Amino acid sequence: MNSPLEEQIAPPLGHREEPAGSRTKATQYALGEQIGFYLRQANQRHVAIFSELIAEKLTTTQWAALVKLKDLQPCSQGKLGRETAMDMATIKGVVDRLVKRGLVNTAPDPSDARRLVLTLTGAGKETIDRNLSAALDVSQQTLNPLTAGERMMLMELLQKIC
Numbered sequence: 001m002n003s004p005l006e007e008q009i010a011p012p013l014g015h016r017e018e019p020a021g022s023r024t025k026a027t028q029y030a031l032g033e034q035i036g037f038y039l040r041q042a043n044q045r046h047v048a049i050f051s052e053l054i055a056e057k058l059t060t061t062q063w064a065a066l067v068k069l070k071d072l073q074p075c076s077q078g079k080l081g082r083e084t085a086m087d088m089a090t091i092k093g094v095v096d097r098l099v100k101r102g103l104v105n106t107a108p109d110p111s112d113a114r115r116l117v118l119t120l121t122g123a124g125k126e127t128i129d130r131n132l133s134a135a136l137d138v139s140q141q142t143l144n145p146l147t148a149g150e151r152m153m154l155m156e157l158l159q160k161i162c
């Protein structure tokens with residue numbers, strides 16, 4: 001199977017060129033040739049590995065919030081959302097669930113009462129510590145089918161389009 005890029009550069013062997021404008025966009029669109037299709041499959045594979053290895057029944061977004069909060073704390077919910085690439089609605093839901101589980105504390109910001117300041121609880125820090133090794137294994141297993149060079153290339157390309 002040719003990649004979508006290859007098919008954009010040159011038609012497949014044996015492919016008959018059709019006159020310009022004779023094909024509709026709907027007939028030109030093939031799901032299995034779209035980047036989103038492969039990104040979604042890669043993410044599904046990653047989430048399955050994550051769910052298998054992380055013992056705390058955390059989601060990938062909850063884990064991202066915990067680990068980033070460890071680096072930034074104390075910080076606002078908005079800043080945590082920006083730093084983890086989550087919109088305001090998503091980070092609010094994630095933080096609410098982490099607070100409910102006793103992993104994150106919230107308090108009013110002393111300089112702006114409209115803003116919440118987030119910090120990890122002791123249980124939150126322990127959760128991170130217990131799962132750091134497994135989280136590294138998740139990344140290794142997700143990238144396992146690739147060579148070291150391919151891993152570097154994939155990370156560079158993903159960073160470029162993000």
